[in-house]
Amino acid sequence: MDVELLRPGTAPISPETVLWFEFLLDPDLLLKHLQKPCPDPSPVELITKFYDVISETTKMRHEVDLVEIPSTEPNSEKSSHAKHVALKILSMKIAAFLKWNLESIQTLPFKTQISLLQDLLFFTNDKNTSEIPSVEVQDIHLIKPHSLFAFVLFHRWLLKTSMHKVSSNWPLRCGVNDVSPVDINFMCSPENIKKSVLFLTDAMNWEILPTILTFECFVLPTEANDFLQFQWDNCLSISKDEFCAQINFDLGTLFFYKEEYEQAKPYFSHCLECLTVTSKVNEFLDVDRQMLETYINACCGSPEISKRNLLEQLNLSIVNQYKGVTTILQHDNVYKEIPLIHRLTLELDIQGALSSGAFTVARDLLFKIKALNVVRSVLDKKPIYQCSFVSNKNVDMFLWAFQVSWKSFSQIDKQLLKAYLLELILKGDFPDLLTCIESAKDFDILEKLDIQYIHNYQYKYSIPERLSKTSLNMIEFSKKRKPRMELRQLEQELIDTYNFKEIKELLVKIAVINLGTSVWNINPQWELPIPLQSVLKSLPRGFHQDYAYIMLAKSKEQLLNKNWSLSIELLQILEEELRISNCNIPKLMKLISWEILLVQITQLIDEWPKHTVDKYALANACEACLQTNDIVLPRTEIVEQCAVYLLNLGRWDFLINYEKRRPTFEITSSIASSCQEMAKQKGNKKVSKTLWDIVLPIFATNQLKRNNSGHHDISSLKNNLISIFFKLKDSWCLAVVISLLAKLFNILKDESSLDLQVDCTNLWPAVVSNANSYNPATVCELLSEIVIQALKHYPTNVSWLRLMGDINFASGHYRTSLSYYLKSLMIFNDYFNIPVRNEDHIFRRMVKCCTNLGCYTQAAVLCQFLEETDYLLAFRILADQKTSSDAVDAYYHCFWDTSILEYLIHTHNKKGEFQRRKCAVQVIGSLELNSNNNDEIQKEASNLRKGTFLRALSKQFVFVNSE
Known part of the structure; x- marks a missing residue:
């Protein structure tokens, strides 16, 4: 250490060491120290130590006053005060040397930050200012520029503090343990933040701008003169653009962190405008342009950036329900940045979504997109297949796509579009096209010579009037087609449509033709489960039987396509149709209600943890479904989905006590029992071996039939088990299965250097009889897939990330293993802002990975x-x-x-x-x-x-x- 601050003389020190009061004796000494390449202590550490001395001296004096010990030195109080003032002036000079950089100031202990700002306000306002945080500015016109700087700095600091105090490592960095949380919350209260926002917003309209306080502004007290003296003439001026750019950036960042993006957008835009006309003159401006562009990009607020990222803007528009998509396509017709295939895919996606009823948009949106894509296809000289959508009724809308960006097109692009429109006009497919072009304002696509040429061309090839008026007895050909061809077209329409009204009409038309074919066989993918088929076959042959089959088949089709809302809608429409008809068969109605339940459960498991319905009401419905004693029983798939959903929702008691009539219930009951025991015992006692005994046989190399509650072979059990494992979403259930498989792998592999380490492995048996008859590679493969699925729902689970590192390490995938180890350390140590603990298991394996990778x-x-x-x-x-x-x-x-x-x-x-x-x-x-x-x-x-x-x-x- 080059500088000694605390109690000089209490221990021998190096001759090169500088004592704090030497800074007062030699005015140049402080600057020389700060200008070193690596000053020790650093400027921030020096400020901290100065204020620590002040705090310690004040505390000692307070203790002396409490016990009422009279001072032996008559001038001790005056001397102590002079020392404090000198240390504060030194701190001000250091802060000025750092250009009052808030990032540096906020690395100080929080209490020191407050003291530093409080003293700055005190010194710059003639010892007349209110205590932080109740800083009030009475009249801006009466305050001098150097005082305004202190107020601006304080309010900027308050905004940044309100943003940073929510981060996980802020208390660690700022050492706020010595400050009451109540005081911190009061300081960063919404009222104070609102005051700071109003103050800084008004500051951008001031006629008098603040001036930057420099190192020379603060004069150290001397032996001859211990009065406070400041040289405010040494302040540096700030340009208006520089000042506004910084304040706009600070306010924009605040609203961005509050997720009020619409309010943040104009501040960032104004900051960018100011940046284009200013430069960092006096180091007041501290704005990273790349970060600013990132903020603007996130808020979708900068035309300059939008031009360079049209494809990204298109993707954002798709996410936001196609908001502003036509504007993006208009710009792209000029700049040609989005590949044409993306635009055509967008058109098809919207068309498909509209036809399926997935969502609704403006009536003319699809037409506008098609028209804009025609323009882009013409400019790219690509084949055009979309013109079939143009008719005389909407030709003016079609022309809009050419007109909206006409002034921005290059001369080459204008010639291409002009030639294309001329071709359309001369073909005569759209008689109104020429009229619309002639009547369009500010649209000079066709010159007078072109229009004259078109009129001459049309006159030359026009049909004589007498021929058009002659009445001829035309032979009327029959419009009837072959019945089989018409039937094929109706069947294709039936396959394509999902509108229940159209389905009814098509079924009626098919029944009229009646060539002895059944609509059940139209689409090979329309296969219903046997319970549903048997109930439908019991219905009277006719319309309702076919209608019910088609609706159930289409619902299943949408279930497989994960179009949950349409799948449920088709079932509900069928249910209502049967209720009001004479085919109200209770058995079929019960089956339909269970099919609706199946769709809801499948959706919740697939979208976990997102819930679009009441999950507890759905869990009650699942319990009711499993407990039904009717003649009609739910089919196997529904029963299994109900059991898995109850398992994920923690209804363990129900599953444990439920009758184990099927292998599925034996598996779910065992998992539920293990979860319950693990939760109650908190990992201190071995759990039941039931699940272990069920899982172990599926990894046997010689898989024989097993007799347990009925005959079923191991392959069937394995399929059920794996299916249930991959549907587990609850962290307890996943922890049980993962710890079991990890323990089993360690036993079968029997190589301590490759052991997998994860929580709760000690709860399972330590040995397996005849271990050579089991396949550890299959265990490792299944475990890896399950952990990958688990990390999709719990990506910050450190234990599972490390387990993935162990799995890849045991498999010899060293690069992937090292990646997972580093991810776990990043999350556990807040991207290494928290000191890294000594964890020999992880680091020894990382060493092994690096050596195998040549690092x-x-x-x-x-x-x-x-x-x-x-x-x-x-x-x-x-x-x-x-x-x-x-x-x-x-x-x-x-x-x-x-x-x-x-x-x-x-x-x-x-x-x-x-x-x-x-x-x-x-x-x-x-x-x-x-x-x-x-x-x-x-x-x-x-x-x-x-x-x-x-x-x-x-x-x-x-x-x-x-x-």
């Missing part, structure tokens, strides 16, 4: 992460390193173990790698310079290096892999 230096760095550094392993790795495949230089700064660095210096010297030897020497030199730091500082430094290294490793293996 030897990274592996050597990871050896330092172990509880006790494994020098033998690190030296062996560094001796085997292949520099051709290893980014060795980039990771030198991540070594903090001097023994490893000394080995590197020796190795590089031996190999003649003098540049690398120099890098290693520089690193070890910087470590030795800081060897006098206490253990706490050294520990913090090593934590910073750990975080830096793991971030770099994540960029190399996590983010690259995800792309």
Whole structure:
């Protein structure tokens, strides 16, 4: 440490060490210290230590006053006050040196931040200001520019603090433990934030702008003059555009974090406008242009960015129910950035969704999109198939697509469009097209010569009037087609439509033709479950039988397509139709109600955890379905889905006590029982072996028939088991299955170096008899698939991420394994903002992964992460390193173990790698310079290096892999 602040003289210090009061004796000393490449302590640490001295002195004096000990020094109180003022002035000079950067200020302890800002307001306002946070500005016109700067800085700080205080690592970074949470919440209350927003909004309209307080503005007290003196003439001016750009960015960021994107949008737009006409003159402006463009892009607010990202804007429009899609396509007709195939696919998607009734949009939206796509096809010289939608009734709308962007087209594009329209006019398919072009305002697509040519062409090939008026006895040909051809067309229409009225009409028309064919056989995919078929066959032969079959078949088709709403709608329409007709068969009505229940359950399981219906009411319906004692029983698929849904919803008691008539209930009951025992015992006692005994046989290499509650072979049991496993969504259920399979793999593999580690494996048996007759590879494959499914619903589950790392490690997939280990560390350590714990299991496997991938230096760095550094392993790795495949230089700064660095210096010297030897020497030199730091500082430094290294490793293996 170069500067000593606390109690100088209490211990021997180095001759080079600077005492705090020396900054007062030599005015240039502070600036010299701050301008060092790596000042120790840093500017932020120096401010913290200055205020710590003030706080400690004040606390000691308060304790003395409480016990009423008279002061032995008559001027001690005055001396203490002068010392505090001097330290505060020094802190102001340091903050000015940092350009009053809020990111730097907010790394201070929270209490220090408040003290620093309070003192700044005190000094700049002639010792006349209210306490934070109740800062009030009476009259802007009476306040001087340097005072305005302090008020602006305070309100900007308050906005940033209100955003940052919700982050998980904010208390750790700012050390708010010494400040009451009530005080923090009061300071960042909505009322105070609203005041700051109003103040900063008004600030952009001020005639007098603030001035930046510089290092020279604050004058240190001297022995001859201990009065406060400031030189405000040394302030720097701020340009209007620079000031407005910063304030707009701060306000926009606040509303963006509050998810009020519409309010954030204009602030970001104004910030971008100001940035285009200003530059960073006096370092007041601290706006990252790339981040600004990201914000604007997220808010969809910048035409400049929209032009460069039309495809992205189209995707956002699709997500937002096609909002503004025609404007995007208009721009694309000019800039041609979106591939034509995307535009044609968009057209087909909207057409299909409208025909199926999935959603509703403006009546003319589809027509506009088709017309705009015609324009783009003409400009790309691609075949045009869409003109069949144009008629004389909507020709003016068709012409709109050409006219809306006409002024923005290039001359080449205009010639292409002009030639295309001329061709349409001359063909005579749209007689109104020429009239519309002539009557259109501000649309000069056709010149007078072109119009004259068209009229001459039409006159030359016109039909004589006398021929058009002659009455001829034309032979009327029969319009009747062959019945079989007409039947095929009706059947195709029946396959395509999902409108129940059209289905009725088509069934009637097919019945009239009546060629002895059944509509049940029209589509091979229309196969209903046997219980439904048998009930339908019992109905009287006729319309209602066919109608019920078609509606049930189409509902099942939509169920498989995951069009849940249409599937339920078809069933409800059929149910209502049968209710008001004479075919109100209770048996069929019951089956239809269960089919509706099946669709709802399947939707909830597929979209978990999103719930579009009352999940508890649905669970009660599932219990009622399973408990039914009617003659009509629900079919197997419905029963299984009900049991799985109750399992996911935690209705374990019901499943445990339910009669196990089928293998499905034996499986779900066992999982429910294990979940209940695990939850009650909190992982302290082994659970029931029932589930273990059910699961174990499916991995046997010789799978024989098994007799248990009826005969069923192992393959059937395996299919049921796997089907249920992949439908599990509840974290308890997944934890049970995952821990069981992980334990089973460890037993069968019987190789401790490849053991899978996950919670609750100790709850299962430790041995398996005749283990050689089971296949561990099948266990590993199933476990991997289940954990991948589980991570889709619980992506931040650290235990399962590490388990995926272990699975891939055991399988020899080292790159994927390393990626999962790093993901788990990122989440657990808040992207390495929290100190990384010593977890030897993870780091030893990461070392193994790195060495197998040829990343030897990274592996050597990871050896330092172990509880006790494994020098033998690190030296062996560094001796085997292949520099051709290893980014060795980039990771030198991540070594903090001097023994490893000394080995590197020796190795590089031996190999003649003098540049690398120099890098290693520089690193070890910087470590030795800081060897006098206490253990706490050294520990913090090593934590910073750990975080830096793991971030770099994540960029190399996590983010690259995800792309």
